[in-house]
Structure formats: C-alpha cells, structure tokens
Amino acid sequence: MSPVQIRLTKDVEKMLGKALPIAKKRGQFYGHFGSATQLSNFILWIALNKIVKGKR
Amino acid sequence: MTGTTIKIKGTGSAVYFLKRNNKVIYVGQSKRVMSRLSAHANKKYDEITILWCATKNLLPFERRMIKKYDPKFNGHCENPDGTIRVRISPQCESLLASYISSAKLLFNGYNVSPVKVVNSMLVEKLRQEVKRFGKSDTNKSVCFRLDINSDEIDQIRIFSSHRSAKTYADKHRGKKIEWRDHPSEEGVEVSNHMIKGVSDCSYQIVPCEIDPVINK
Numbered sequence: 636m637s638p639v640q641i642r643l644t645k646d647v648e649k650m651l652g653k654a655l656p657i658a659k660k661r662g663q664f665y666g667h668f669g670s671a672t673q674l675s676n677f678i679l680w681i682a683l684n685k686i687v688k689g690k691r
Numbered sequence: 692m693t694g695t696t697i698k699i700k701g702t703g704s705a706v707y708f709l710k711r712n713n714k715v716i717y718v719g720q721s722k723r724v725m726s727r728l729s730a731h732a733n734k735k736y737d738e739i740t741i742l743w744c745a746t747k748n749l750l751p752f753e754r755r756m757i758k759k760y761d762p763k764f765n766g767h768c769e770n771p772d773g774t775i776r777v778r779i780s781p782q783c784e785s786l787l788a789s790y791i792s793s794a795k796l797l798f799n800g801y802n803v804s805p806v807k808v809v810n811s812m813l814v815e816k817l818r819q820e821v822k823r824f825g826k827s828d829t830n831k832s833v834c835f836r837l838d839i840n841s842d843e844i845d846q847i848r849i850f851s852s853h854r855s856a857k858t859y860a861d862k863h864r865g866k867k868i869e870w871r872d873h874p875s876e877e878g879v880e881v882s883n884h885m886i887k888g889v890s891d892c893s894y895q896i897v898p899c900e901i902d903p904v905i906n907k
Binding site (some may be wrong): 641642643644646650651653654671672676678679681682684685686687691 | 782786794806807810812814817
C-alpha cells in the first residue's frame with residue numbers, strides 16, 4: 636500500500652506550527668514529535684480511534 | 692566565494708539565486724539580502740543573481756522560482772506552493788479508510804475526501820491542544836493530556852511508574868491520571884504494558900503506535 640499524503644489547509648498548518656514547539660518542549664513523552672507529520676499522525680490517530688471505535 | 696567580487700546596486704528586499712556552473716542551486720528571499728547571503732557561504736556558489744522585489748511579492752515570487760528551477764538546496768521544500776503535506780501512518784490510514792466508508796454510507800454516497808476529513812479533525816484537535824497548553828507551557832507537571840472515554844477506545848497503553856501498569860491503572864480506576872515530566876521521581880519502569888477492555892474510567896494515554904522516549 637502506498638503511503639497517503641495529505642495536503643494541510645492553511646489554518647491547520649498554522650496551528651500545527653504552534654503546537655509542535657509546545658509538544659517538543661513537553662519532556663520525555665513528547666521528544667518523539669520531531670515533525671509536523673508525527674504530531675499530526677498522533678492527533679489523527681486519537682481522533683479517528685474515538686470516532687471509529689465509538690461507532691461499533 | 693574566494694576571489695569573487697560582487698557588485699550590487701540597490702538595497703532592500705529581493706529574491707536571490709545562487710548558481711554553480713550556470714545552474715541554479717538555491718533560491719532564497721530576504722528583506723536584507725546582503726546580510727542574508729553570508730549565511731550561504733557553505734553552498735559553494737560561483738554566481739549570484741539578485742532580483743529586487745517588493746516585500747509583499749517576495750514569497751510568491753520565490754515559490755514560483757523554486758518550482759521553476761527545482762534547486763538542489765531547496766530540497767526540503769517539497770511543495771513550492773507552500774503547503775505542508777503530511778504522510779499518514781498506516782494505522783491512521785486504515786482508520787481513515789473505515790471512517791470514510793462509514794461516512795459515505797451515512798451521507799448516501801456523498802464524496803468525502805480524506806483531505807477534508809484529516810484537515811477538519813486536525814483543526815479541531817489542534818485548536819483544543821494549543822488552547823490548553825499554549826498558555827500554561829511553563830507548568831511542568833501538565834503533560835499532553837488526552838482524556839478519552841474508554842468506551843470509545845478499546846485499547847490503551849499506559850507507561851507505568853514503579854508499579855506495573857496494570858496495578859497502577861487499577862488503583863486509579865475512575866480517576867484521571869496525570870503523568871509528570873519526571874516519572875523517575877516515582878521510580879520509572881519502562882513498561883509497555885497494554886491494557887485491553889478498560890471501562891468506566893478515563894486515562895491519559897500514549898497511543899500504541901508511537902513509542903515514547905523515556906529518560907531514565
């Protein structure tokens with residue numbers, strides 16, 4: 636399966652820019668958010684899990 | 692740049708091109724070009740072209756030029772239109788696929804694109820997180836906390852302190868668990884304990900697909 640690439644809208648991009656340094660600063664648990672991709676995947680995973688598994 | 696003389700007329704904002712052997716290797720823009728150029732000493736260029744440009748046109752012009760020349764040292768800018776693309780991890784991808792298929796059923800075949808779904812979810816979550824932590828950034832004891840009702844999620848992973856994760860979770864059942872920046876104070880045991888089917892409580896979680904870096 637080829638990886639899906641998603642283009643972010645400007646507002647998401649802007650917020651991601653704010654959230655990333657915050658996440659990076661947050662000690663050892665957040666050291667792994669080295670990029671916007673990692674952070675957005677983390678957030679997406681949480682959000683989608685809630686929705687998809689909540690509907691079962 | 693040894694032995695090269697540069698004569699430049701004019702000041703102010705500009706888009707500049709660094710060339711080597713008549714090939715554009717870098718396109719940049721700056722409001723103060725002369726001071727900016729010194730930052731590119733390591734690029735070993737032999738020619739500079741500077742196009743003076745109004746400040747408001749700098750960014751679009753630079754992007755157009757990057758798109759046109761595809762310079763070697765602008766490699767990090769994958770999208771000359773300036774947008775970020777994120778690569779969705781396989782876990783997110785499969786969840787996204789199941790979400791979209793159910794959303795399509797719900798909307799009677801309405802075309803739901805992954806891009807729209809991802810962006811709308813990210814905008815929602817990021818807004819919450821930035822609002823929550825943007826101001827209280829100095830509060831070391833607050834972590835990236837996500838309270839999730841466990842009936843909406845059937846698998847969580849908790850990284851425990853000196854107790855095993857199971858004992859720890861059981862003890863705090865029904866309470867919110869707050870992870871601290873220095874769990875070693877409580878005696879850290881790097882335990883990737885996974886708890887399944889936890890109910891009637893909400894936990895702060897670390898999702899399973901990302902392994903946290905725990906400093907001992």
